[in-house]
Amino acid sequence: MNIVVLVKQVPDSGLERNLRQDDKTVDRDAGNLVIGELDEYAIEEALKLKEAHGGEVTVLTVGPEKATETIRKALSMGPDKAVHVSDPAIHGSDTVATSAIIAAALGKLEYDLVIAGAESTDGQTGALPAMLSERLGIAQLTGARKLTVDGDKLTTIERQTDDGYEVIEATTPAIVSVWDTINEPRYPSFKGIMQAKKKPVETYSLSDLGVSADQVGLDSAWSEVLEFSGRPPKGAGVKVPDEGDGGSKLVEFLATQKIV
Amino acid sequence: MAEVLVVVEHSGGAAKKITSELLTAARALGEPSAVVFGAAGDADKLKDTLGEYGAQKIYAAESADVTDYLVAPRAEVLAGLVKQASPAAVLLASTTDGKEIAGRLAVKIESGFLTGVTELAADGTATQVVFAGAVIVKSKVTKGTPILTIATNAVTAEPAAATPSVEAVEVSVSDAAKKAKVADRVSEKKSSRPELTEASIVVSGGRGVGSAENFALIEGLADSLGAAVGASRAAVDSDFYPPPHQFQVGQTGKTVSPNLYVAVGISGAIQHRAGMQTSKTIVAINKDEEAPIFELADFGVVGDLFKVVPQATEAINARKG
Numbered sequence: 318m319n320i321v322v323l324v325k326q327v328p329d330s331g332l333e334r335n336l337r338q339d340d341k342t343v344d345r346d347a348g349n350l351v352i353g354e355l356d357e358y359a360i361e362e363a364l365k366l367k368e369a370h371g372g373e374v375t376v377l378t379v380g381p382e383k384a385t386e387t388i389r390k391a392l393s394m395g396p397d398k399a400v401h402v403s404d405p406a407i408h409g410s411d412t413v414a415t416s417a418i419i420a421a422a423l424g425k426l427e428y429d430l431v432i433a434g435a436e437s438t439d440g441q442t443g444a445l446p447a448m449l450s451e452r453l454g455i456a457q458l459t460g461a462r463k464l465t466v467d468g469d470k471l472t473t474i475e476r477q478t479d480d481g482y483e484v485i486e487a488t489t490p491a492i493v494s495v496w497d498t499i500n501e502p503r504y505p506s507f508k509g510i511m512q513a514k515k516k517p518v519e520t521y522s523l524s525d526l527g528v529s530a531d532q533v534g535l536d537s538a539w540s541e542v543l544e545f546s547g548r549p550p551k552g553a554g555v556k557v558p559d560e561g562d563g564g565s566k567l568v569e570f571l572a573t574q575k576i577v
Numbered sequence: 578m579a580e581v582l583v584v585v586e587h588s589g590g591a592a593k594k595i596t597s598e599l600l601t602a603a604r605a606l607g608e609p610s611a612v613v614f615g616a617a618g619d620a621d622k623l624k625d626t627l628g629e630y631g632a633q634k635i636y637a638a639e640s641a642d643v644t645d646y647l648v649a650p651r652a653e654v655l656a657g658l659v660k661q662a663s664p665a666a667v668l669l670a671s672t673t674d675g676k677e678i679a680g681r682l683a684v685k686i687e688s689g690f691l692t693g694v695t696e697l698a699a700d701g702t703a704t705q706v707v708f709a710g711a712v713i714v715k716s717k718v719t720k721g722t723p724i725l726t727i728a729t730n731a732v733t734a735e736p737a738a739a740t741p742s743v744e745a746v747e748v749s750v751s752d753a754a755k756k757a758k759v760a761d762r763v764s765e766k767k768s769s770r771p772e773l774t775e776a777s778i779v780v781s782g783g784r785g786v787g788s789a790e791n792f793a794l795i796e797g798l799a800d801s802l803g804a805a806v807g808a809s810r811a812a813v814d815s816d817f818y819p820p821p822h823q824f825q826v827g828q829t830g831k832t833v834s835p836n837l838y839v840a841v842g843i844s845g846a847i848q849h850r851a852g853m854q855t856s857k858t859i860v861a862i863n864k865d866e867e868a869p870i871f872e873l874a875d876f877g878v879v880g881d882l883f884k885v886v887p888q889a890t891e892a893i894n895a896r897k898g
């Protein structure tokens with residue numbers, strides 16, 4: 318079973334993040350850049366499937382040159398190889414363009430399953446896997462908290478819903494997306510980190526993929542950021558130590574707010 | 578005035594709260610036409626509520642072909658309706674389904690889309706809150722028919738009575754859109770407490786609560802307030818309050834925006850704040866006076882939750898009695 322895992326390099330969500338003043342795209346210079354947090358769960362799920370069914374795991378990233386760091390990190394968990402789509406013209410692309418680029422790159426690869434995070438840590442659009450399903454005409458098995466592959470074709474997921482789950486079935490090829498409820502990602506071993514340095518990484522430009530540069534990038538985006546600002550800080554509230562009456566004081570506060 | 582297509586969120590013909598919020602938001606752009614995907618009869622059951630919030634028309638797409646397969650058939654039917662009605666915009670709820678339908682529709686009709694919109698102006702400018710609530714962005718779709726998914730609890734629903742006509746939609750779904758079959762739908766709801774994302778009060782417990790048994794304290798406080806129960810990821814990961822997804826508040830959990838959010842034994846990590854910081858009033862109980870949750874709290878008690886929570890619960894129940 319051959320699997321392609323989609324991995325995006327994002328700013329660390331535990332640190333301060335912002336947009337760039339000049340072109341209002343995500344600032345990828347400040348702070349630490351990390352693997353999209355849910356994408357680690359996608360890698361783990363692909364590795365588990367490989368362990369059970371054999372085959373190859375390929376990491377696919379669309380991003381600037383420095384995304385190679387993220388690719389090496391991903392490879393150190395255990396995937397076999399990587400594809401990096403990088404082209405200056407991609408900067409500022411919206412999800413529509415990114416999905417077109419990823420679809421074109423997948424056209425060059427052989428896969429039974431594509432596995433992605435359910436949403437990226439920075440954009441949190443949560444639509445890219447569904448858009449790939451639309452573009453490639455393959456089944457969408459998205460929002461999984463559990464994945465089962467039966468025989469070699471039928472794939473079943475538990476799709477997480479507000480109050481439980483839906484059982485969704487499809488045959489491969491299909492695109493799966495995962496939440497953090499699905500597994501516990503492994504840590505890269507020392508050996509894994511050493512091996513990752515030697516694993517093949519193939520780099521594609523837009524012209525390698527037959528995607529025209531004027532269909533992607535900031536100027537071709539189908540939506541535009543007009544302005545942005547920091548959220549106004551909340552005015553400091555009241556903080557009281559519990560001196561045996563903390564619970565009562567809390568309720569008195571709720572009463573002043575007409576909540577009780 | 579142009580039509581605005583609004584995809585109705587409902588369960589078996591009972592409208593969810595977000596539906597009235599969507600209809601209200603749509604009225605800024607034009608005349609709302611509600612689109613009902615469901616089983617035969619659902620549109621009729623929804624008619625009064627949809628009318629109350631200003632739906633001028635209801636498109637009833639009632640067919641097993643839309644309910645038995647994941648997302649794709651709904652995008653296909655919507656693409657057909659867009660062609661037929663040339664709406665000013667398409668509005669959906671910013672749920673997993675809503676965002677995925679939006680993305681598929683964007684590809685189909687070659688239009689831009691924006692997700693997680695918290696405010697919508699008459700000129701189509703959409704406000705979004707990004708990076709765990711740190712940054713507010715104003716954006717606009719610049720190509721095609723704007724497709725917008727609206728965050729829950731962001732828009733205040735306002736009634737505007739109308740008497741909608743119901744128009745049945747001829748549903749014919751391609752085989753390509755029937756590749757992911759919904760084999761079963763399972764509810765794991767275990768109490769009659771309000772749904773987390775719809776509740777006007779949420780009481781959440783974190784790692785500080787210490788055990789699954791101790792979560793009874795959180796439930797007790799929640800019940801005194803008629804609130805929903807939530808949990809931090811640390812609490813969920815420690816199995817204090819399963820099943821995992823249903824109760825987790827935060828970046829990878831649910832986003833809530835109630836009138837009152839009570840955080841008990843929660844430190845207030847960025848990823849937790851991402852899911853609750855637009856709550857109107859925030860109250861925190863934590864024994865660590867440096868806990869970041871206090872930066873958000875309108876009222877904070879620095880103390881042991883095992884003393885403060887029972888006292889608060891008792892005081893609330895006494896007021897009612």
Ligand SMILES: Cc1cc2nc3c(=O)[nH]c(=O)nc-3n(C[C@H](O)[C@H](O)[C@H](O)COP(=O)(O)OP(=O)(O)OC[C@H]3O[C@@H](n4cnc5c(N)ncnc54)[C@H](O)[C@@H]3O)c2cc1C
Binds near residue numbers: 808828
């Ligand atoms: C990709 C990613 C996604 C994430 N998504 C989420 C998410 O959706 N939701 C989420 O919540 N987290 C999320 N997290 C985790 C987040 O970073 C924190 O680890 C988590 O929120 C911590 O939960 P907590 O506050 O309950 O636990 P802790 O940080 O351990 O805090 C426990 C608090 O309880 C207090 N306490 C202990 N005992 C008592 C007592 N007796 N009385 C009073 N107070 C007491 C302590 O002082 C402490 O402040 C995510 C992390 C990552 C990396």
Ligand SMILES: Nc1ncnc2c1ncn2[C@@H]1O[C@H](COP(=O)(O)O)[C@@H](O)[C@H]1O
Binds near residue numbers: 323412415
């Ligand atoms: N530039 C990218 N390169 C590779 N994968 C991506 C990229 N953008 C998004 N993805 C994948 O799509 C998932 C959902 O992203 P999104 O729809 O943007 O929230 C992510 O978790 C990734 O797995």
